[in-house]
Ligand SMILES: Nc1ncnc2c1ncn2[C@@H]1O[C@H](COP(=O)(O)OP(=O)(O)OP(=O)(O)O)[C@@H](O)[C@H]1O
């Protein structure tokens with residue numbers, strides 16, 4: 319019986335002002351191996367998934383069932399192995415990566431009853447916003463909307479030389495908690511600030527205007543409210559460009575912080591600065607340089 323292997327990448331959403339609408343794909347992966355067999359077995363592998371259910375309550379398995387339901391089909395029994403190197407609840411789209419892996423694996427298992435736009439829409443509705451699931455599916459940088467009319471998106475190839483440095487602190491922050499601190503209403507001035515900066519950022523990324531990132535990534539819609547949950551965030555947003563960052567933002571709902579850098583230049587000063595911020599705030603964590611993943615979700619049959 320052939321095994322379907324699905325590898326869905328991590329992602330960084332918002333990029334500052336693109337709240338719930340802009341994200342990019344990063345090369346850390348959730349991997350799902352599905353082998354049809356007589357009974358269903360769900361096997362989370364590795365320390366990172368030690369606390370996740372090894373039964374039908376598992377988030378990826380529920381995603382598989384969700385797709386089968388949307389397709390009006392029953393999920394055949396299978397051995398389902400799950401691995402991930404996306405850190406959970408850190409603002410790197412672990413839930414979107416898991417959701418996309420589950421939906422795509424079930425779609426493959428069932429002979430692709432849903433086309434790609436339908437899988438994207440299902441993923442965006444399940445997650446509640448498209449800014450992690452769209453880059454996890456499509457790779458690159460994606461700007462996407464989700465409304466009554468469904469999802470609409472444009473995928474951008476990353477500009478040449480654009481690299482990412484992430485600071486991943488050693489503590490979890492659930493998206494639910496980080497959304498609960500946001501105000502219900504905003505002023506017109508805040509709305510204009512947000513949409514003008516998101517529009518400028520999208521145009522800057524589309525045209526390779528890396529010089530505009532610093533200004534275009536300014537955001538008061540969510541980062542201001544979330545800063546108390548992420549020690550050091552305000553300093554990094556203010557100071558990181560002095561150490562080689564092209565711009566900085568809270569990654570998704572945090573606590574990871576993303577800095578863009580020019581991949582032609584050394585990033586050692588930026589890493590030293592970010593570690594210094596962690597030390598000053600009594601935090602531990604790691605920093606990583608990553609390219610933007612151009613591929614999105616990948617499927618292999620063996
Ligand atoms: N591979 C996985 N297996 C089981 N559950 C997972 C897996 N990946 C993520 N999850 C679930 O998703 C939760 C994290 O989702 P959450 O939306 O809070 O953060 P995130 O997706 O990592 O970050 P963000 O949405 O800010 O980018 C985990 O606590 C866990 O319940």
Ligand SMILES: N[C@@H](CCO)C(=O)O
Nearest residue numbers: 331337338493570571
């Ligand atoms: N746009 C989402 C991403 C995290 O899931 C947020 O910032 O809450």
